[in-house]
Amino acid sequence: MKSLTSRDYVQVALVAAIYIVFTVLPPFNAISYGPYQFRLSEMLNFLAFYHPKYILAVTLGCMIANFYSFGLIDVVVGGLSTLIFVSLGVKLFKGYQKDYLFKGQLNKAFFYFSIFFALSMVTVAAELAIIAKAPFFWTWLTTGLGELLSLLVGSLVIEKLGQRIDFRR
Template sequence: MNHPEKLRSESVWTTQELTKMALVAALYVAVTFALQPVGYGNIQFRVAEMFNFLALYNKRYVWGVTIGCAIANRASPNGLLDVIVGSVCTFFVLLLCRYLTRKIKDMRIKIAVTTVIFAISMFTVAAQLTILFQAPFLFNWLTIGIGELLSMAIGGIVIYVISKKIDLTA
């Protein structure tokens, strides 16, 4: 028979970890909603993408960012498709970035690599817009990729500076 204290120690996440994930998800949603006019469409500058870098500091944030992205995409003009495509792609690209940067010690390089990977990954959003609106794929990929590159580059600087003042790994 399991004892209550044994069950608690076997839980996947602590209350503190769940709270941090929920906070990141809420911040992602709030920032996306506050800047909604530039967060959707074929020209995007989604400032909340800066939270993607948190996954480099702690794997728990893969879930927080993914859930935040899914909730934020509910407001997308592309509806449920954007929720599914956007959040699934975010989840897998975050895992890919964690994997590809796992041996890199310098966080600035990890941030740069993650920025480029996310910009390239915008082919998924471009494909979605091409399917929904018969919009030109390469143009969509270019404009969305540039927006992602810029928002991630600026966001990377912000998160890096914050990480010097707050331990994001804890």
């Protein structure tokens, strides 16, 4: 990635702030933490398909939002998981971004990424099993399903916004 401009830093900060608001503030906070999660903010992960700077944005947003749950351990686990799995997911599925599953409604890159990222909730399940003594497999299932649903809904939102806003700049 080339060096970032002042405009890029402002966009990173704005996306991170939106992630935090959609995770930490009521009513979103009630469904954003614990073994049953539906983080609306996760839709912002798809911005990374438009420009790599958004990987930094969602990682920072996730780290700050996670500080409000289990503290520093959640900042590290959630932040590293976001950084690794968003980066890897974009690398694996970016080539499918122009292909659609249903007549322009859901692009394959976003769909495949949603499944991949939902499976990555194994890290959240492991953390919650250790810290909160939550049952590992049940927590993986519930956080994975919540992640999958929030990402599928978010993919449609970001796809529509991407048709009107140039996220590549």
